[in-house]
Amino acid sequence: MSELATKYNPAEVEDKWYAYWMEHGLFHSEPDNREPFCIVIPPPNVTGVLHMGHMLNNTIQDILVRRARMQGKNALWVPGTDHAAISTEAKVVAKLAQEGIQKTDLTREEFLTHAWDWTHKYGGIILSQLRKLGASCDWERTAFTMDEIRSKSVMRVFCDLYNRGLIYRGVRMVNWDPKALTALSDEEVIYKEEQSKLFYLRYMVEGEEGKYIVVATTRPETILGDTAVCVNPNDERYSWLKGKRVIVPMVGRSVPIIMDDYVEMEFGTGCLKVTPAHDVNDYMLGDKYGLETIDIFNDNGTISEAGGMYVGMDRFDVRKQIMVDLENAGLVEKVEDYVNKVGHSERTDAVIEPKLSMQWFVKMQDLAIPALEAVETDYIKFVPAKYKNTYRYWMTNIKDWCISRQLWWGHQIPAWYLPTGGYVVAETEEEALLKAIEKTGNPELTLSDLKRDPDCLDTWFSSWLWPISLFNGILDPENKDFKYYYPSTDLVTGPDIIFFWVARMIIAGYAFCNDKPFSNVYFTGIVRDKIGRKMSKSLGNSPDPLELIDKFGADGVRMGIMLAAPAGHDIMYDDSLCEQGRNFCNKIWNAFRLVKGWQVDYEKPQPEASAKGIEWFEAEMNRTLIEVEDLMGKFRISEALMAIYKLFWDEFSSWYLEVIKPAYGSPIDGKTFDKTLHFFDTLLRLLHPFMPFITEELWQHLTDRNCGESIMTARLPKAESYDEEAIARFDYLKEVIAGIRTVRKQKQIPQKDSLELLVKGPHNGSLDSILEKMGNLSDILSIEEKPAAAASFIVASTEYSIPVASNINVEEELKKLNSDLEYHEKFLASVRKKLSNEKFVANAPEKVVALEKKKESDAIEKIAAVKAAIQALSQA
RNA sequence: GGGCGAUUAGCUCAGCUGGUUUAGAGCGUCUGCCUUACAAGCAGAGGGUCUGCGGUUCGAAUCCGUAAUCGCCCACCA
Numbered sequence: 001m002s003e004l005a006t007k008y009n010p011a012e013v014e015d016k017w018y019a020y021w022m023e024h025g026l027f028h029s030e031p032d033n034r035e036p037f038c039i040v041i042p043p044p045n046v047t048g049v050l051h052m053g054h055m056l057n058n059t060i061q062d063i064l065v066r067r068a069r070m071q072g073k074n075a076l077w078v079p080g081t082d083h084a085a086i087s088t089e090a091k092v093v094a095k096l097a098q099e100g101i102q103k104t105d106l107t108r109e110e111f112l113t114h115a116w117d118w119t120h121k122y123g124g125i126i127l128s129q130l131r132k133l134g135a136s137c138d139w140e141r142t143a144f145t146m147d148e149i150r151s152k153s154v155m156r157v158f159c160d161l162y163n164r165g166l167i168y169r170g171v172r173m174v175n176w177d178p179k180a181l182t183a184l185s186d187e188e189v190i191y192k193e194e195q196s197k198l199f200y201l202r203y204m205v206e207g208e209e210g211k212y213i214v215v216a217t218t219r220p221e222t223i224l225g226d227t228a229v230c231v232n233p234n235d236e237r238y239s240w241l242k243g244k245r246v247i248v249p250m251v252g253r254s255v256p257i258i259m260d261d262y263v264e265m266e267f268g269t270g271c272l273k274v275t276p277a278h279d280v281n282d283y284m285l286g287d288k289y290g291l292e293t294i295d296i297f298n299d300n301g302t303i304s305e306a307g308g309m310y311v312g313m314d315r316f317d318v319r320k321q322i323m324v325d326l327e328n329a330g331l332v333e334k335v336e337d338y339v340n341k342v343g344h345s346e347r348t349d350a351v352i353e354p355k356l357s358m359q360w361f362v363k364m365q366d367l368a369i370p371a372l373e374a375v376e377t378d379y380i381k382f383v384p385a386k387y388k389n390t391y392r393y394w395m396t397n398i399k400d401w402c403i404s405r406q407l408w409w410g411h412q413i414p415a416w417y418l419p420t421g422g423y424v425v426a427e428t429e430e431e432a433l434l435k436a437i438e439k440t441g442n443p444e445l446t447l448s449d450l451k452r453d454p455d456c457l458d459t460w461f462s463s464w465l466w467p468i469s470l471f472n473g474i475l476d477p478e479n480k481d482f483k484y485y486y487p488s489t490d491l492v493t494g495p496d497i498i499f500f501w502v503a504r505m506i507i508a509g510y511a512f513c514n515d516k517p518f519s520n521v522y523f524t525g526i527v528r529d530k531i532g533r534k535m536s537k538s539l540g541n542s543p544d545p546l547e548l549i550d551k552f553g554a555d556g557v558r559m560g561i562m563l564a565a566p567a568g569h570d571i572m573y574d575d576s577l578c579e580q581g582r583n584f585c586n587k588i589w590n591a592f593r594l595v596k597g598w599q600v601d602y603e604k605p606q607p608e609a610s611a612k613g614i615e616w617f618e619a620e621m622n623r624t625l626i627e628v629e630d631l632m633g634k635f636r637i638s639e640a641l642m643a644i645y646k647l648f649w650d651e652f653s654s655w656y657l658e659v660i661k662p663a664y665g666s667p668i669d670g671k672t673f674d675k676t677l678h679f680f681d682t683l684l685r686l687l688h689p690f691m692p693f694i695t696e697e698l699w700q701h702l703t704d705r706n707c708g709e710s711i712m713t714a715r716l717p718k719a720e721s722y723d724e725e726a727i728a729r730f731d732y733l734k735e736v737i738a739g740i741r742t743v744r745k746q747k748q749i750p751q752k753d754s755l756e757l758l759v760k761g762p763h764n765g766s767l768d769s770i771l772e773k774m775g776n777l778s779d780i781l782s783i784e785e786k787p788a789a790a791a792s793f794i795v796a797s798t799e800y801s802i803p804v805a806s807n808i809n810v811e812e813e814l815k816k817l818n819s820d821l822e823y824h825e826k827f828l829a830s831v832r833k834k835l836s837n838e839k840f841v842a843n844a845p846e847k848v849v850a851l852e853k854k855k856e857s858d859a860i861e862k863i864a865a866v867k868a869a870i871q872a873l874s875q876a
Numbered sequence: 877g878g879g880c881g882a883u884u885a886g887c888u889c890a891g892c893u894g895g896u897u898u899a900g901a902g903c904g905u906c907u908g909c910c911u912u913a914c915a916a917g918c919a920g921a922g923g924g925u926c927u928g929c930g931g932u933u934c935g936a937a938u939c940c941g942u943a944a945u946c947g948c949c950c951a952c953c954a
Contacts, residue, residue: 006914191951198954217954267953274954281952340954389880390949397950495948530887532947563902566889570947574888580903583916590914597913639890642902657913664912741919751911751919823898830898839934840895848895848935855896 004596004701008589010553013697018131020696024708027136029076031484037068037075038488040467040518041137042501043145045084047091047122050129052527052535052573053494055545056565059558060524061492062135063637066689068489069136070716076485077136078470079127080143083119085459086180086347089409092118108408108454115409132546134554134692136712143470145462146411153474154411154462155427157512162425166363167403169415169423173283174359174402175343178301178315179350182406183359185458186399187499189352191341200269200333201326203229203246206254213238213246214333216268218340219278220326221318223248224307225296226255228274230285233259235270248273249331250322251308258289280354297353315353360404360413360455368398370510371503380506381520383635387495394499401504403458410456417451424450464504467491467517474512491518494526522635525570527561532572548578555691556582562641562690584645585694588687591653592698595676598662602670609769610672613659616767617679619726620651625719628686641690648683655734659770677702682717733767736800739793740775743802747791754778760786761798761865786872794820797861799869814873821866828859 021027039061044054061077069075092115093103103111123144130137143150161167174183199220202212215229226248231238241257248255255274262285263272276286277295286293296307303310303318310318326332343352372395374380375388382388404413416432417423420440426432429447437445468474471482487509493502502521509517527535527542535542548557559581564571624647631640660676662668668676681702688695688711699711744751757771757780768780783801786792791813792801834840835852 004913007916215954219954262952264953272954279952279954281954284952341951384881386881393879393950498949526948564888569882569889572888574903576903577888579916583914586914586916590917592913594913634892636890639901642890645902653914654918661913738920742921745908745920748908827898834895834935837934841934843934844895851896 004589004593006590006593008553008585008694010555010585010693011550014132014134014554014693017693017696018134021136021710021712022139024710026710026712027077027138028140029074029138031480032074034072034074036485036489037065037073038485039065039077039490039492040470040488041077041079042491042493042497043080043082043143043463043466044126045087046081046119046124046126046144047084047088048126050126050545052542052545052561053524054126054130055133055557056524056527056561056571057492057494058130058133058135059561060522060565060637061490062133062558062692063562063689064490064492066136066692066712067632067716069712070685070688070714072715076138076141078141078143079130079135079137079139080466080470081123081127081145082459082463083144083146083410085405085407085410085456086177086182088115088119089407090180090348092409111408129546132549132554133558136692141470145459145466149472149475150462150465150469151411152427153465153469153472154457155414156474157465157508158414158457158461159425159427160512161362166367167360167425168363169358169360171356171358172361172402173280173354173356175345176299176353176355176357177345177348177350178297178299178353179348180345180407181299183355183357183402183404184345184352185402185460188346189343190346191343193339194342196338196340196342198268198336198338199323200335201249201273202331202333203249203271203273205241206245206247208244213241213271214269215271215273217273218338219319220322221303221310221315222275222278222296223273223322224251224303224309225275225277225294226251226253226273227276227286227291227294228255228258228289230258230260230263230272230274231270232261232263232265234261235263235265237270249326250329256289256291258285258291260285260288277356278354283354283356293356295356297355301350301353359402360415362401362403364398364401364507367507367511368395371395371506374506374510374516380516380518383520383522387498387521387523390495390498391503394503401458403461404453404455405458406454407456408454410459411462413453413455413457415453417453419445419449423453460500460504463501464508465512467505468508468513477513486513487516488518490520490522492522492524495523496526498523520635525565527571527573530572530574532570535573543573543575548575552578552582553585553693555585555694559584559641559691562638565638566636584649585691587649587653588691588694588698591648591657592680592701594657594661595680596701598673599667600670600673601667604667604669606669606671607769609773610660610669612767612770613656614672614675615723616726616730617651617656619722619724620730621647621679621682622720622722623727624651625686625717626722629719644683644686644690648687652679652683655730658774684711685714685717688712688714729764729767732764732795733771735795736771737774739795739800740777740802742793743791743804747804749804751776755802756781758783758786758790758801758803759798760784760801760868762796763798786869788872788875792869794862794865794869797858797865799865810873814870817866817870817873821863821870824859824863824866828856828863831855831859 041061042057065075065077095118096103096114127142158167175186175189177184196218198216198218200214200216201220203215205211205213229246231241242259244257245254246257262281263270274282274285274291276282276291276293294306296304297315298304301315303313305311310321344350345352372392375382375391382391414427415423415425416436418436418440424432424435424439426435432450433445433447436450437443465474467488468486471485472479473482473486505517509515529535529541533539533541552560557578560578563580564573564577624643627643628640631643660672684695684699696711740757749755754776755778757775757777759780759782771777771780786799786801787803790801790803792799831852835856841849
C-alpha cells in the first residue's frame, strides 16, 4: 500500500490513538456482571517525574490490565498520586527558601497554601507522562491521598484504631531527622557503612589520684550527655571499679560505674559510656538503672543549653572540636580507624539522631497475625516466592509503628488537647468538642479552648489504605464499587517497599475489611544501568523516559524494558533493548505493508503450498498461544513476550509469509489472503497488551470497524489444541531448505536459478510443494546413487544432493562429513555405554530406556548415511 | 553477626518434580547478500569442561555437603 511509509513512525500515531481511547471512554470501568479484574497503581509522589522504575512498573501493569480486558474481564486500573509528606514538604521548604521565606515565618495555613499551590502546579505531571506510555488507567477515578475521601478515611481509621486501643501516645526513643525536623519510622532509616574513627577517651576515677579508665566511642561529642559508664560484671579487669564513680572528661561531671552484661568485654576496652538521651541501648540502660537523661541536642542537631559547652554548634563540628580540646587536655588515649553503620534519613539523607520524644504509635503485633497467615498460605501469592521469607521475618518481628511526623504537609493528627490536660480523639472538630465537653464536664468549652495536635501522620498511614480507600471502602463499605472491585487482583511494585507499603496494606486489609487487599503481588526488579549500577540522579545514568519514547516510540520502549525484565531479577537496562523494540515495530509494520500490498484474486485457486503453510502455521500459532497463556499465568512476562516475538518474526514473517507470497506481479488467491488477514489479526491481538499503539494503528487498517471500536476491547485469541505432527514435519522441512540454502551459498548459485533436488533415503513428500517453492526447485527426484557432481547434505538419515555445474571440492566435503561422522559415532558410543549398563536398563524407567534405544537406532541410521556419502565421494 | 538469593555462550537470561540437553534463547560477534515488505533488513556460521571441590545415584547444570565470588535483606556491639 503506497500510503504506508517504509518505516513505522510512532509519533504520528501514538497521540491520535490515546485520544481516541479516551474519547470513547475505553479505559473506564463500572461494576457489571462480568468478572472483575483490578489493579491499583502504586501512587507515585504527586510532584515527582517519571523515571525508569515507573516505566517498568507501569508497563507491566498496563500489560496485565490490557490482557485481562481482552479476555473479557471487566478490567480497571485505578491511578492516583501520593502526597509524599516529607519529600513534598522538603521541596516546598526549599522553594520558599529560594524566595527568601523561612517556614518558621509562616503560619501553618500560609505554609499549606504554598504547598497546595506547588501540588497543583507540579501534581499530575507524572500522570500525564504515564499517558505517553499508553497506560490504560481509568482517569475518571484518579485519586490523591489527600483528597476528601482519602483524608476522611485516614481520620476514620485513626479514630477506629484509637478506640480499639491500638494507637497510643508516648515518649519513646525515635529516629530523628535533624534536617526534616521530624521523627521517622524504623523503615525510613537507611544504614550505610561509613569509614569513621574509634576514639579512646580517659575517664578519671573519682578519689583515686592518677587512675583512669579508657572508654571507646565513635561519637565523642555525646560525652556531654554521659550519665554513667558501664562495664560487664564478669570482667575481672574492672571489678575494682565496683561502687566507684568516674569523671566525664572535659565536662567534669561525676557519674556512676554501673555493671551490666549488655557490655561486650571484647569490644573496645570493655568500658561503655552511657548517654541515655542519644542512644537506644543507652536509653535502655538508663531506664534500668535510673540514670539521668541529658538531652544535649536541639532538634536541628546543634548543641542545646543542656550540653553546657559548645552550645549552638553543629554536632559534626563539635565532634572535631572536642577532640582537639580533649587532646590538649591529655584525655585521649588513642584513635583508631573504624568502619561502622550510620543511619541516614531515607528522604533527606541526614544522619539520624536517636532522640527521646513524644510520638504516636500503632501497636502492630496483633494486627500482623492474619496478614502473615494470608501470605504463608498463598491466599495472597508473592511472585517471586522468595519474598515470602523477607515478609515472614519482618512480620514475626514487627515493632510498633511510629506514625507521627513533625510536619505540616499531610493528615493532621485528629487529637485535641484539653485545657485541663489530657486529650480527645475524634474525626472532626465538632465531634472533638462534644467529646471534650463530655470528658471535662464543662459545657462552656469552645473550640478555641482546644488545641489540636500539630503533627501530621506518616505518608504510609494513608497509603496503607489505598486499595480500600480508592473505592471509598472505609467510609462506605457497602458501596457498589467497593463490593465489586475489592479485593483487587494484582499488585505490581518494587521489593524495596515491601515493609513500607505491601505488608501494611495487607495488615490494613484485614484490620478494616477482614479480607486481603489483592490476590497476587508481583515484585519487579530494580532498574540498573548496563554495568549494574542503580539508576540515580546523582550518577546521571538514568535516561529520561520521555526522550526514549520520542526516540524509539512508546511501543519500542515498552518492549525494550520488558525484554530486559526477567521475573525476579534486577533489570540491566540498555538503550539497545529499546532499539530492538523499535526494530520489532518496524518488522510488524513492514509485514503489514507486504500483505496489504497484494492484489487479491478470488477466482484464483489456492496453491497447495499455501494450503500446507496455513495448516502448519495454525499449529505453530496455537502452540505459542498455549505457551503464552502458561507463561503469563506465572508472571513470566518477558518470556511470554519473547515467545510472541519469535512467532511473529521467525515463524510468521520469515517462514509463513515467504511460503504464501505470490510471485512478483501476480495476485494472491482469495482463500489464502483471507486466512492470512485472519492470522495477522490474531497476532495483533496477541501483541496488543505489550504494544498498544502500533497494533491499534494496524488493526484499523486491517478491519472495517465502526467508530468507537478498538483492538483494546477485541477478544484475545484462545489457545486451541494443535497438530504436533504438522509442526514436526515443517521443522524437518526447514532443515532441508536450510541445506539447500547452504549449498546455494557455497556454490554461489543465486536464488532465481532453479535446481534439482536428489533424494537418497526416506523422504516424506507431503510438503514438497513448499519445498519446491522455497528452494526454487524444478524437480525432486528419488535416487539410488548420488552422482559425483552434486553437493549434498544429510537430514536425519536421508542424503539430499544438488547437481552442480562446477566441480565440488571433494576434500572440503570429506572433511565436513568426517567430522559429522565423528560426532555421531561419539554420540552413539555414549548411548551404547548407557544401554550396556545393566543397572541402567534395570533401574531406569521403560520410557527412558526406549528413548535411548531410539537414539541408538537413529544414530546408526545416520552414521550409515554419512558413511555412504563419504564412500560415494571418495570413489568420485 | 544472622538470613536469603545468585554464579550456565562476549552480554542478559531460560533450563520447573534428576533421564529425547555431549545444554537452549535473545542480543552482540563473524561471513555472504542493497534478492521490488523491511539494511531498523535477509541468509548462514562460530561460541559453553553449566564457579571450584567432594558426595548421593544406573544417570547430575538439576539433589546434598563444602569453598570462593557477587548481590540483597535484617540486627541495639559502643
